[in-house]
Amino acid sequence: MNILIAEDTQSDRLLLRFYLEKLGHTVTEVVNGEELFNTVKDGYDDWDFLIVDLNMPVMTGEQAAREIRALHSDSPEDWIPIIFLSGSDNDADIERCIEAGADDYLVKPIQHKVLAAKLMAMARIVAMRNKLVGMNKRLEALSTTDYLTTLPNRRAFETSLKEEVAKASRYQQSLSVAVLDIDHFKNINDQYGHHAGDEILQQVAERLQEGLRGGDVIGRIGGEEFALCLPHTESKDAFRACDRYREVISGMPFHYNGAPLTVTVSVGVAAYREGVTQLDLIKLADSALYDAKRAGRNCTVERD
Template sequence: MKILIAEDTLSDRMLLRFHLAKLGHQVSEVQNGEELVNTLKDSYYDWDLLIVDLNMPIKSGEEAAREIRALQTDSPEDWIPIIFLSGSGTDEDIQRCIEAGADDYLIKPIQHKVLAAKLLAMARIANMRNRLVSMNKRLEALSTTDYLTELPNRRAFEISLTDEMAKAARYEQALSVAVLDIDHFKRINDEYGHDVGDEVLRQVSARLKSSLRKGDVIGRIGGEEFGLCLSHTSAEDAVNACERYRKAISGAPIICGEHKLNLTVSLGVTAYCDNLGQLELIKLADKALYEAKAKGRNRTIYRECE
């Protein structure tokens, strides 16, 4: 583990460093609580464990621990275990340290075997935390990813769009939104079956991803509908970008087993206006899409804000 020691007594620091190095850990040190807090502000995620003396000048270990815990969020990823050091083993001191945010307590003089056992316990807790963080990330990915296409789902797309709209408003940046729909998709399902329809969705998604411009976000927002968030993109550039996406789909047949399908897509696009909310912006792009369908499909139609 990477361990940071906060201890004002040189002899105690040297002894602790010796014990920890013997156990195979990487060790750095500071001399008081203020240095500890300042170090963590610059390198919070660099440390696996803090070993903190209770009584130090300038800022005590108790005060430092309270500030460190205040830096954390509710995410288990932010948790850094803290072991307090003290020459006192009174119930009151142990209670104070635990209430300040300590996870364990060591009484001086430090016994090597006791220290090793405490570190083993901390490693077990850290392992459980890492598993929890990994599981949380997996669940988050599942909740925001479309299972079939592995694109962001509607929820994730709308979150990204909301963020980009806030940036566009704050920094007066260009932003455009488009909705893409596979032409005559119902015919594919009716004629070839839903397995082929699913494969078409996967291959269309793959072509969109392979053509993705830097900064663009594409999500599956409906059955055969895809949303496109085009950041830093004016109306004219958005139409050109949508045309490139359209041609990426229609430029070559899609092969599904023995079936060779010549697909086209239609797109509706609009530019961000600060008088419209997220859903209104998507609806406006949808109206442009319906117009593209009405005019014969396989085209991009732009619609101004209303």
């Protein structure tokens, strides 16, 4: 592990380094609280552990610990364990240090075996925490990703669109939304099987992603329904861009088991205007899509 020691007494630093290197750790030393804080702030992810002396010049270990904890107070998962060292075994000092953000407290003189045991216990907690953080990240990704196409799902798309609507409103910018629906998709399932349908959905998603313009956001918001968010795009330009997305799908056949398969999409487009929410925009685009279907499919309709 990469351990940062903050200790103003040289003999204690040397002893700590000796013990820790013997245990296989990499050690860096600083000599006061301010140096400790600045070193951690400048390279937060570099450190697995901090071993901090309580009483140091310039800034005490307690103060440095408080400031280090404040750096990531809104992301508790970014936590570096802190073990305090002190010549004092006073209960009030121990209480203060733990309250400042320490995870353990050792009384000097340093006992090699106790230090090794404490590090082992702390490493176990770190491993468990890393596992939980990893699991949380995977769960978060699962809850926002469509399993079949790996595109953002409806929930994630609506979240992104909500942010774009807020920006459009705040900065008086244009914004458009499109809903694309594969035409007669049921026929593909009926004719070639559900597996073929799944594969076509994946290929459509890939093709749309390849054609994506910088800043545009795409999501799979329903079975055979995709949505696009086009920031900084006025209604006329959105119509053109979305019709190009339609052509990206309809213009060239897809393939299933080596056989060409023509797939077309209908597209509904709606432009942001003051006061509408992300859900209103999707509804407006949906109603334009309905008109595109009624107009014969494989076309783009814009909501005025």
